[in-house]
Amino acid sequence: MKQNNFLPSLITVLLIISANCVTKDDLISQLTEKLDIMDNKMSILIQGADGSIYLKEHLSSEGTQPYDDNTTIHIASGCKWIAMATIMKLVELQLLSLDTKVTDIYPEFQNTNPTMTLKNLMTHTSGYQLADEWVFDLNISLQESVLGIAKGGQYPASKVYFPGGTKVGYSDIGMQIAGGMAEKVSGKTFHELFDEYIAIPMGMKNAKFTAFDGETGNNIAIADGLLIRMIDYGNFLRMLLNEGYFDGKNILLASTVQTMLQDHTGDLPVSDEVMEEVVGEVEDSYSFAIGAWVYDRDSDDKPSIYSSPGIHGFENWIDVENNYLCILYIRTDTDNEPEVTDLTEAIRPDILEFYLDESGNYSNLIYLGVLFVFVIMF
Numbered sequence: 001m002k003q004n005n006f007l008p009s010l011i012t013v014l015l016i017i018s019a020n021c022v023t024k025d026d027l028i029s030q031l032t033e034k035l036d037i038m039d040n041k042m043s044i045l046i047q048g049a050d051g052s053i054y055l056k057e058h059l060s061s062e063g064t065q066p067y068d069d070n071t072t073i074h075i076a077s078g079c080k081w082i083a084m085a086t087i088m089k090l091v092e093l094q095l096l097s098l099d100t101k102v103t104d105i106y107p108e109f110q111n112t113n114p115t116m117t118l119k120n121l122m123t124h125t126s127g128y129q130l131a132d133e134w135v136f137d138l139n140i141s142l143q144e145s146v147l148g149i150a151k152g153g154q155y156p157a158s159k160v161y162f163p164g165g166t167k168v169g170y171s172d173i174g175m176q177i178a179g180g181m182a183e184k185v186s187g188k189t190f191h192e193l194f195d196e197y198i199a200i201p202m203g204m205k206n207a208k209f210t211a212f213d214g215e216t217g218n219n220i221a222i223a224d225g226l227l228i229r230m231i232d233y234g235n236f237l238r239m240l241l242n243e244g245y246f247d248g249k250n251i252l253l254a255s256t257v258q259t260m261l262q263d264h265t266g267d268l269p270v271s272d273e274v275m276e277e278v279v280g281e282v283e284d285s286y287s288f289a290i291g292a293w294v295y296d297r298d299s300d301d302k303p304s305i306y307s308s309p310g311i312h313g314f315e316n317w318i319d320v321e322n323n324y325l326c327i328l329y330i331r332t333d334t335d336n337e338p339e340v341t342d343l344t345e346a347i348r349p350d351i352l353e354f355y356l357d358e359s360g361n362y363s364n365l366i367y368l369g370v371l372f373v374f375v376i377m378f
Helices: 003-019 024-032 076-092 118-122 142-151 172-186 190-199 230-241 254-260 272-279 334-358 363-377
Strands: 041-048 053-060 226-228 293-297 303-307 315-319 324-329
Touching (some): 024 041, 024 053, 024 334, 041 230, 041 334, 053 334, 076 118, 076 226, 076 230, 076 254, 118 172, 226 230, 230 324, 324 334
Antiparallel strands (some): 041 053, 303 315, 315 324
């Protein structure tokens, strides 16, 4: 009798699984309903580490020209990952190390923030606030920006909220200093470094760093200024998923990627004063990798999802446990950013489910379902 019920039960399980799968149309519908908070246009890319594209769409409201494959937008803080990867190449070349003291390159910091290291600058533990006039000013150079942060000039020196390395506080200023260090030790501009180590080897088209908020100016914004195509950003994320390799080329060493993707700050106290400006309601701890937030952890408590979002709505993440990436390619008013963030958090589980289904990774789930029914019936 039990054996006679096996086949119907198996069919029921498979039907339940297939009926609950998220489809491409489901995802597009969720995004289309919210185009008003995205300046009426956005693009989405869901891609596996092997390069397989599971969804790439350019969406727009009626009467609005959509983005296309060659569109470049300013991605604000989304550039942090790429900027820090550029600097990590100099660590690979032993021109810098994560333990390099800032005062070794800029003795001007000796009287204001002498304990800072390169690692502190790259992991939001520098002691500085989000940004100030030394980052905003379009007309000074990057070197002038860094020296102004240290000792002042036409603006006051940047305020130090805590000694470098002792607390967590999200800071573009810290990364600005890191970019200046890269220029100093290499003898090249940051534009040249980015082109040489990242943009050209990865075939990025029209990707370039800018001044703050995408403006034209001499003061390159290391942590906030990059124009880039969606597919090029996707290729960068795919390189991280492949431990530094892109289309057979070694862009970063595997050890470099592993270092970048560590949680460098989860055990540090938080500077409420600095973080409040960024997140509003401050939490007890924040986990930062180099250039990215740690968004989630796997069952072994290891970081598994990383993201480097931008304040104009640009969203992205890599999932190292499930080996895929997603980009929500958006440039909207900063007032809409909280709603875009909420949408992203709401849709991320559906995107994962869609990816698992489309990539065939649901086969394990189906197998378990069959095994479960088999055990029950026999």
